[in-house]
Structures are given as C-alpha cells and as structure tokens.
Amino acid sequence: MRADPLVTVSRAADRALHARLVAGDPTAPSDLIDTHLPRLMDRLRRKFPRMDPWDLEEIAMGSVTRIAMEPTRYDPARSALGTYLYLDASRDALNAIARTKRRAEHEISLEAVELSAPTRNTLATDKGDPEARLVGKENERMTQAWLVKHFDQMDRELVQLVYAGERRTETFARALGIDHLPLPEQRRRVKRHKDRINARLRRLGIQGPDHG
Amino acid sequence: MADDALLRRAVAHARGHPFFLAALLLDWADREGLDMAGLADRLGCAPADLPRVLLCRRPTGTGPAFRADVERIAARFGLEPLRLTQAIRQATALAAMPPAAAERWLAAARDREPESEPPPEATP
Numbered sequence: 001m002r003a004d005p006l007v008t009v010s011r012a013a014d015r016a017l018h019a020r021l022v023a024g025d026p027t028a029p030s031d032l033i034d035t036h037l038p039r040l041m042d043r044l045r046r047k048f049p050r051m052d053p054w055d056l057e058e059i060a061m062g063s064v065t066r067i068a069m070e071p072t073r074y075d076p077a078r079s080a081l082g083t084y085l086y087l088d089a090s091r092d093a094l095n096a097i098a099r100t101k102r103r104a105e106h107e108i109s110l111e112a113v114e115l116s117a118p119t120r121n122t123l124a125t126d127k128g129d130p131e132a133r134l135v136g137k138e139n140e141r142m143t144q145a146w147l148v149k150h151f152d153q154m155d156r157e158l159v160q161l162v163y164a165g166e167r168r169t170e171t172f173a174r175a176l177g178i179d180h181l182p183l184p185e186q187r188r189r190v191k192r193h194k195d196r197i198n199a200r201l202r203r204l205g206i207q208g209p210d211h212g
Numbered sequence: 213m214a215d216d217a218l219l220r221r222a223v224a225h226a227r228g229h230p231f232f233l234a235a236l237l238l239d240w241a242d243r244e245g246l247d248m249a250g251l252a253d254r255l256g257c258a259p260a261d262l263p264r265v266l267l268c269r270r271p272t273g274t275g276p277a278f279r280a281d282v283e284r285i286a287a288r289f290g291l292e293p294l295r296l297t298q299a300i301r302q303a304t305a306l307a308a309m310p311p312a313a314a315e316r317w318l319a320a321a322r323d324r325e326p327e328s329e330p331p332p333e334a335t336p
Binding site: 024025026027028029030033034035037038041057058061062064065068069 | 213214215218219221222225226229231232264265267268269270271281284285288
C-alpha cells in the first residue's frame with residue numbers, strides 16, 4: 001500500500017519541527033503553535049461539540065505549549081505530532097468533563113441536603129401541592145442516598161442538624177450520646193465534631209451553611 | 213496557519229509561561245506603557261509578525277548562546293538583532309528589580325528618551 005503523499009509530507013514536516021524543538025531552536029515553538037493549534041482546535045471542536053469552545057481552546061493551548069516546552073514528551077516514531085496533540089488534549093478535555101460532572105453532582109447533593117433540612121424544607125412540607133410533595137420526596141431520597149454514600153449514621157445525623165441551622169449544644173450532645181458530660185466538655189466535643197463535619201463537607205466540595 | 217485572533221489568544225496564554233518571549237516582553241511593554249503596536253515599533257517588527265515573535269522561546273544562556281538565539285529570531289522575522297537584544301535586556305533587568313526601583317529606572321529612562329539605555333546590571 002502506498003503512503004498518502006500529503007500525510008508523508010506532513011510527517012516529515014512534523015519530524016523536522018520536532019527536531020528543531022528538541023535542538024532548542026527559539027523559533028520552533030512559534031511554528032509549532034502556528035501550525036498545530038488551528039488543526040487541533042478543529043479536531044477538538046468536532047469531537048467535543050457540546051464543550052465550551054473557550055475551555056477547549058485553553059486545553060488545546062495547554063497541550064501545544066507543553067510540547068513546545070518539553071518536546072521529548074513526544075516520540076515521533078510512535079505517532080504523528082498532530083495525533084499526539086489530539087490524544088493529549090482529548091484526555092484533558094475528558095478530565096475537564098469529569099470534573100464538571102463531579103461538581104454538578106456535589107451541587108445537586110448540596111441542594112438536596114438544604115431542601116431536606118427541616119427548617120428549610122418548604123417544598124416537602126407543602127401538603128396541599130402534590131407536585132411539591134413529589135419533589136420533596138425525590139429530594140429526600142437523593143439526600144439519603146448521598147448521605148449514606150459519604151457519612152456513617154452518626155455523622156449523617158450531625159450533617160442534618162448542621163443544615164437544619166441547629167446551634168444548641170445540647171441537641172448535638174444528645175446526637176453524639178455525650179449529654180451526660182459536664183456542659184464545658186459537651187461544648188468542646190460538639191465543636192470538635194462540627195469542625196470535622198464542616199471539613200469533610202468542604203473536602204466533598206460543599207460549603208457548610210455558615211459559609212454562604 | 214493560525215488566524216490573527218487565535219494567535220493573539222495564544223500569546224495571552226503563553227504569557228503565563230516564562231519559557232516564552234511573551235512573558236518577558238509583554239510585562240515589560242506594560243510597565244513601559246506600550247500597546248502591541250508600540251511594542252512592535254520598539255522591536256522594529258511588522259505588527260502582523262509580533263504574535264509569532266512573542267511565541268518564540270525566550271533566548272537563554274549568556275554570550276554566544278544568547279546571541280545565537282537572538283540572531284535566529286531576528287533573522288526569521290526580519291528584526292535588527294541589536295534592538296531585540298536591548299529590549300530583552302531591559303525587560304530582564306526590569307523583571308529582576310523590585311517594583312519601586314523599576315519605576316525609578318523607567319522614569320529616568322523616559323526622561324532620557326528617545327535613547328533609553330538598559331540599566332547597568334542588565335546583562336542576561
């Protein structure tokens with residue numbers, strides 16, 4: 001089978017450009033960006049049509065500048081430079097999509113927790129509206145699933161108290177089973193547990209209700 | 213070939229990496245109060261070529277290695293090597309100065325215009 005002359009020329013040009021990058025030719029990064037960035041953008045836009053084009057452009061620029069700065073990351077014997085850049089940028093784009101998805105899941109979870117908290121759950125307690133009851137039930141189900149996934153039983157109770165706006169030490173102390181201890185000790189332990197819960201919520205990408 | 217708008221955005225991206233001339237020369241241009249046309253004029257390059265110049269690797273090393281880098285960029289884009297060298301040296305010196313000292317030096321350089329000299333410690 002004969003090689004496509006255009007592809008062959010392109011591979012030869014790529015090899016020459018890569019050799020200049022490796023040799024430290026100061027003009028090679030400019031040629032790399034000028035030649036490969038538009039092609040890469042075209043390919044990425046076709047592959048990720050629903051992704052924000054500005055995000056895609058940043059990703060494409062990231063891939064191209066990485067190779068400009070560290071050309072030995074790419075091995076010309078293994079693939080065409082355009083293919084390497086496309087795969088590298090596609091991986092970054094998929095990671096960005098996954099991050100966005102995770103953030104969205106956290107936001108849904110946060111919304112569910114907030115809506116299910118007794119002091120804020122206006123939808124779920126609106127007994128006169130069947131649709132509101134349905135939404136309330138769905139929120140409750142989502143909240144429980146999310147809490148079970150991330151917290152043990154005691155912490156689930158604490159999270160719900162936090163989101164309910166509960167501030168009384170004795171309520172938390174009862175939930176923790178430490179209400180028999182002297183009040184100063186209860187306060188100390190309750191604070192420690194609340195700090196721990198808030199830190200865990202932050203790690204999960206959720207700001208506690210006291211943090212706006 | 214990339215279109216002008218894409219190249220300008222690539223320059224903005226490259227500005228975040230000290231590897232590129234964009235990082236050095238655009239900061240310098242900002243402190244000198246030069247816009248892109250002013251910077252092109254100072255470098256003696258065609259405005260249309262400026263983004264491609266800024267996307268070059270920043271010349272490194274000292275002596276012959278630095279000179280070779282500058283000459284290569286200059287030859288490629290039809291610049292005068294001396295003007296490019298002066299710009300890089302001024303920008304490098306300014307980048308290394310504390311902001312207050314840089315402002316004093318810039319003010320002095322503006323007083324001396326049009327012939328502004330690089331500061332004495334400006335050897336890259």
